[in-house]
Amino acid sequence: MSEKANFSNIYKFYDLVNTVLTLGFDKSWRKKAVNNLVGTSVLDLGSGTGAAYEELINYETTAIDPDKKMLELNTFENKVLGFAEKLPFEDNSFDNILCSFVWRNVSDTNKAFNEVYRVLRPGGKFVLLDMTRPKNSFAKILHKIGTFIVLHLIGLITFNLKEYRFLYKSLDFYPQPENHLKKDAFIDLQIERMGLFDFVYLAVFTK
Numbered sequence: 001m002s003e004k005a006n007f008s009n010i011y012k013f014y015d016l017v018n019t020v021l022t023l024g025f026d027k028s029w030r031k032k033a034v035n036n037l038v039g040t041s042v043l044d045l046g047s048g049t050g051a052a053y054e055e056l057i058n059y060e061t062t063a064i065d066p067d068k069k070m071l072e073l074n075t076f077e078n079k080v081l082g083f084a085e086k087l088p089f090e091d092n093s094f095d096n097i098l099c100s101f102v103w104r105n106v107s108d109t110n111k112a113f114n115e116v117y118r119v120l121r122p123g124g125k126f127v128l129l130d131m132t133r134p135k136n137s138f139a140k141i142l143h144k145i146g147t148f149i150v151l152h153l154i155g156l157i158t159f160n161l162k163e164y165r166f167l168y169k170s171l172d173f174y175p176q177p178e179n180h181l182k183k184d185a186f187i188d189l190q191i192e193r194m195g196l197f198d199f200v201y202l203a204v205f206t207k
């Protein structure tokens with residue numbers, strides 16, 4: 001990923017944009033992601049404003065995000081300022097790491113992936129939910145046109161064109177998850193597609 005955008009400018013609209021882009025299905029997909037968790041503790045990586053709060057109500061959750069303004073709005077009690085690339089936790093600290101709608105914004109996913117593995121306890125789950133492009137070429141073109149129009153329009157209306165342009169481009173930062181995500185030291189990896197034209201993926205890694 002070569003660019004950066006200042007999300008502090010758009011923190012108030014971030015959740016709304018997520019809901020628009022996922023056509024309102026983000027909540028049900030988070031619920032589906034949470035169904036894969038084990039044990040009791042969860043690190044909500046890139047927690048933002050705490051959109052997963054209701055789904056994680058029965059877990060001991062630590063929310064981490066690099067954006068101060070997002071964290072101010074975050075509903076979790078236990079909040080930490082920090083990046084996925086350098087997690088401020090001991091080895092084997094969590095039963096689960098949930099990372100929803102974040103991964104394509106992470107600058108160095110190799111570093112982040114190693115950190116996730118380190119702080120997850122053996123047998124723990126790394127549950128990754130994010131948007132990508134549809135696999136089918138025609139659906140991909142339609143998705144590109146749709147997201148281009150919606151995100152540039154929101155950018156113009158809210159005077160934050162740079163940030164929303166970044167969000168549009170971020171959908172193409174990484175190759176398709178089936179080609180890009182590797183099990184490495186994890187013992188298992190399952191990838192599932194969801195949503196209209198399969199533009200959302202859920203990847204569940206077991207350590």
Ligand SMILES: C[S@@+](CC[C@H](N)C(=O)[O-])C[C@H]1O[C@@H](n2cnc3c(N)ncnc32)[C@H](O)[C@@H]1O
Pocket residue numbers: 007014015018030045046047048049050051052064065066067070082083084085099100101102105106107
């Ligand atoms: C779309 S929000 C997702 C919020 C929430 N997880 C959800 O399910 O809606 C993306 C979040 O990722 C955070 N983020 C961006 N880069 C990050 C990084 N390198 N490490 C951790 N979080 C990051 C942003 O600050 C933002 O709060």
